[in-house]
Amino acid sequence: MALDPAVRERLRESGRAVWSAGHWDEVANYIDKVGTPLLDAIGIEPGMRLLDVGAGSGGNIAIPAALRGASVVASDLVANHFEDGKRRAADAGVAASIEWVEADASDLPFADETFDRVTSTFGHMFAPDQEATARELARVLKPGGKIGIACWTPEGVIGGMFKLQSSYMPPPPPGVPPPVLWGSVERVTELFEPYGLDLSFEKKMNVFEHESLEDYNANFKTNFGPMVMARKMLGDKFDEMSAKVDELFSAANEAGEGALRVQGEYLQTIATKPG
Numbered sequence: 650m651a652l653d654p655a656v657r658e659r660l661r662e663s664g665r666a667v668w669s670a671g672h673w674d675e676v677a678n679y680i681d682k683v684g685t686p687l688l689d690a691i692g693i694e695p696g697m698r699l700l701d702v703g704a705g706s707g708g709n710i711a712i713p714a715a716l717r718g719a720s721v722v723a724s725d726l727v728a729n730h731f732e733d734g735k736r737r738a739a740d741a742g743v744a745a746s747i748e749w750v751e752a753d754a755s756d757l758p759f760a761d762e763t764f765d766r767v768t769s770t771f772g773h774m775f776a777p778d779q780e781a782t783a784r785e786l787a788r789v790l791k792p793g794g795k796i797g798i799a800c801w802t803p804e805g806v807i808g809g810m811f812k813l814q815s816s817y818m819p820p821p822p823p824g825v826p827p828p829v830l831w832g833s834v835e836r837v838t839e840l841f842e843p844y845g846l847d848l849s850f851e852k853k854m855n856v857f858e859h860e861s862l863e864d865y866n867a868n869f870k871t872n873f874g875p876m877v878m879a880r881k882m883l884g885d886k887f888d889e890m891s892a893k894v895d896e897l898f899s900a901a902n903e904a905g906e907g908a909l910r911v912q913g914e915y916l917q918t919i920a921t922k923p924g
């Protein structure tokens with residue numbers, strides 16, 4: 650269902666506020682093993698043009714893709730992340746191969762058929778208009794090109810965490826589905842259906858590993874934008890929600906002696922545009 654433009658603009662502003670809160674780069678390393686298998690699956694050749702959507706500070710895709718020789722555009726709704734991204738890119742020696750562009754995944758400022766590869770690791774999923782986002786990812790892809798995206802599954806631990814958290818927050822406007830539906834094979838098939846893409850799916854695990862559950866929590870709850878925003882909005886109720894998140898993680902914890910080892914299931918989708 651297409652969103653009313655005024656609602657879309659309001660949600661874009663609140664999305665900016667959520668993801669500007671905290672400090673994404675401090676938690677980015679918890680999911681930084683997702684980019685390599687995704688890049689392997691879509692294949693990168695030197696000189697390819699790659700767009701990373703919702704790139705954050707670029708550690709998962711933008712920088713590794715540039716290291717493989719791609720010419721990268723790293724886009725994100727929140728330009729605040731780019732300072733960390735530029736520092737990381739300079740440290741990796743690929744600053745000249747990455748252009749940083751502020752952009753909403755559901756309204757990309759690029760011409761049709763610009764990129765050989767379009768990627769997103771847990772970024773595009775947060776754009777509220779899922780149909781428009783699918784259209785944009787497909788539109789900017791060249792014929793013969795590939796989209797590679799990763800999203801938490803609704804039934805995995807992280808999907809459960811988002812569900813729990815959103816149950817405490819004001820409900821979204823009608824027509825805004827949960828972001829984790831990008832982790833459902835049925836929903837992704839439906840979203841890309843109008844564009845004639847060939848789809849393949851693989852469920853994978855991101856392992857969250859930390860020496861201490863308390864340290865992990867302290868960092869996550871201070872720096873992860875949606876958590877920081879929840880703390881701001883929920884007042885006294887935040888502690889109740891936070892305790893339930895801890896219960897969820899504890900129930901899934903495979904490590905002993907206060908450490909953390911939790912497997913977060915995600916769906917990796919590869920979509921190929923006929924050449």
Ligand SMILES: C[S@@+](CC[C@H](N)C(=O)[O-])C[C@H]1O[C@@H](n2cnc3c(N)ncnc32)[C@H](O)[C@@H]1O
Nearest residue numbers: 668703704705709726727753754770772775776
């Ligand atoms: C969980 S982080 C993932 C960042 C990065 N892809 C990574 O793997 O490290 C989600 C990212 O999506 C971005 N984002 C949220 N809503 C967006 C939208 N509508 N369009 C583009 N990016 C968006 C956030 O600013 C944030 O950088």
